[in-house]
Amino acid sequence: MQAAEWLRNRPIQAYAIALLAFLIALWLRFTVDHALPVGFPYLTFFPAVLLTAFFCGTGPGIVVAVLSVVSAWYWFIPPIASFELTSQSAIAVLFFVAILTADIFIIHVMHGALRRLVQEQARTAGLLEQQKTLFAELQHRTANNIAFISALLSMHKRKARGQADPVSVFDDATSRLESMARIHRRLYDPTNGDLQLDAYLAELVRDIFDSAGRERVDVSIVSRIEKLDVNRLITLSLVVSELATNALKHAFSNGTGRFAIELTPRGGSNVLRVRDNGPGFPHGFDPSGSDRLGFRVLYSFARNLNGTLDFRSDDGALVELVFPSNHQDKAA
Template sequence: MHRVEGFFREITRWFRKREDQTAFRYGVAVAFFGVALGVRFVSDKALPPGFPFLTFFPAVMLTAWLVGLWPGIVCAGLSALAAWFFFIPPAFSFDVSPPVLVALGFFLLVSAVDIAVIHGMRLAQEKLSAERNTNAALVVHQKTLYAELQHRIANNLAFVASMLTLQSKKLQGNREATDALTDARRRLETLSRIHRKLYDPDNVNVPLRTLLRDIAEDVLHTRDGRIQLEVEVPDITLPAEQVMTLSLFVVEVLTNSLKHAFSAGQGAVTIRLDDTKPDVFVLSIRDDGPGLPGGFDLAASKSLGMRILHSFARTLKGDVAFTSERGLKTCLTFARVA
C-alpha cells in the first residue's frame, strides 16, 4: 500500500514540475483523451447500451489532477464530442434530440463538478506545500541562528576564561586571589566545553550516558588510566536546559573530588542514575577518597562549592545530600520534566 502511495506521489510530483510547459500540459490532456477513446472503442461490444461516457471520466479526472484546470476542461470537451459522435445513437452523427442533449448536459455537469473539486484540492495542496517549504526554511534559519548564538556564547566564555588567566598572572604574589581566579577560569572553561558539546547539532539525540561519560572523562582526564570511571546511566534523553544544569552539577562534584579525594591523581569514580521512580531521577556520584573530614558540618558549610551544588539542585527542583562512607557519595534527587 505504501509503495502504491509513493508511486502516485512521485508521478504527481513529476507532472507538477512541468506545469510551466503549456504544450506538455495540453499534450497530456489530448493523450489521456486518446487513451480513453481507444479503450472505449475496444470495449464497445463488451459494454451494455447506455454507457457512452464511461471511459472518459477517469481521463478527465486524471488530467485535471496532474496538469491542471484548463487541460482538464479541454479533455472534458473532447470527450463529450467523441462520445456524442461515436457512441450515442445514431453513431457518427451529432444528433440534437432532447435525450441526447440531456445526456451530454449531465456528462458536462458531472465533469465540471469533478474538475472544480480537483482544482480546489490542487490549490489546497499547493498552498500546504508552500507553507511546508516556508516552515522548513524558517526552521533551518532558526537552527542556524541558534547554533551561531551558542557558538558566540561559548567563544565569549572562553574569552573571559583567557582574561582571567592573564589577570591571575598579574597577581602572583597573592595566593588567595590567584587561586580564586584560577578556579573561576576552570569553571568557565568547563562551562564553555559543555556548552559546545550540548548545543552541537550532531549531539541533539545523544543519550545522557554518553554525554555524562564524555564530560566526566574531560574533567578527570581518565584516558591516562589513573582515575577509573564507571558510568551507569540508562540510554535516555533529557531537555537541553536540564542536561546543562545536570552536567555542571557533575563537573562541580568531580572537580571537588579532584581537589580533595584524588590529591595523588589516582582513584575511582562511579556515576549512577536511577530512573525507576515515577516522579524523580536520582543521580549519585561516589568517589573512593577519604570522604568528609571529621566534624565537618554540611549544614553550616559556607564553601563556594557547596553553595554552587545547592544552587544547581534548586534549579533542577531537587535536593542534594552527602554520605561519607568508603569515600564521598553525592546524591541529587531532581524532578522529571514532562
C-alpha cells in the same frame, strides 16, 4: 487548489463526480448534436476530461477519458452507432486519445509540482518558526549565562577577600567557566543531537579527567533516563562537572581511582548519585555550613533544579541530588 486536494483525498467522491461529469458531457453532446456540423465529436468531452483530471485526480480523469473516447467513437464518429473504423475515423480516435493523454499527463505533472511546492512552503514555514524559537531560546540562554557568570564571579570575589593567594581564586573561576563552555559546546554540537544521556555524561567526565592528565581513572556511567530538557541538562552537567573536578582535587591525587555516576527515576523525581573511591568526607563534616566555594556553587545548582543535595561517605565520597522530573523526561 484546496478543493482539488480535498477531492483527490476522497476517491469515492472523486470517481462519483467523474461519472457525473461524463454523463453531463454526453447529454450536452446529444443536445447540441443537431446544431453542430460534422467533425466535432469531442466538443463537450474535452472540458469534462480536463476538469475531472484537474479537480478529481489522474484516475478519475482517465475514466472520463476512456468513456468519452468510447462514446464519441460509437455515437458521433461515422459510421454512427458502430465501432467500425475507417482510416479517417481511426485517425480521429487516435488524435483524441493522444490529446487527452497529453493533457492528463500535463495536469498530473502540474499537480505533483504544486504538491511539492506546498510541502516546501510548509517546510520553510516550519524552519522559520523553528529559527524564531531558537533565536528566542538563544536570547534566554545568553541572559541566563550572563547572570550565572555574574553570580559566579561575585562568589569568587567574596572568596578572594582576605586570601593570601587570590590568583588561585581566579584559577578556580576560570576552570568553572571553561567547564561551562565545554558543556555548551557539547550540547549544541549538531552531531550530538541523538546522543544518549549516559554517553553524553561519559564523554563530559572523560574529557575533564583526560584534560587533567587522569587517564587512568575508571569512569562508570549508568543512566536509566534517556533524555532531559536542555535547560535542566545544562545545570545537571555543571553539577557533574563540579563533582568531577572536586574528585580530581581530593580523591585522585595519585592519578588513579574510580568515578561512578548513576541517574535513575524515583517516583516523581530523578536521582543523581555520584561517588568516588577517595577518602570521603571528614567525620562530622557539614557541607551546608561550609564556606568552601565549591559547595556553595553546588547548592546554587541544586536550587536551580528545585532539588536537594546530600553528602556522605560510603567507601569514598557519595553525593546524591534529588530533583523533580517533568513530562519531557524520557526514561530508558
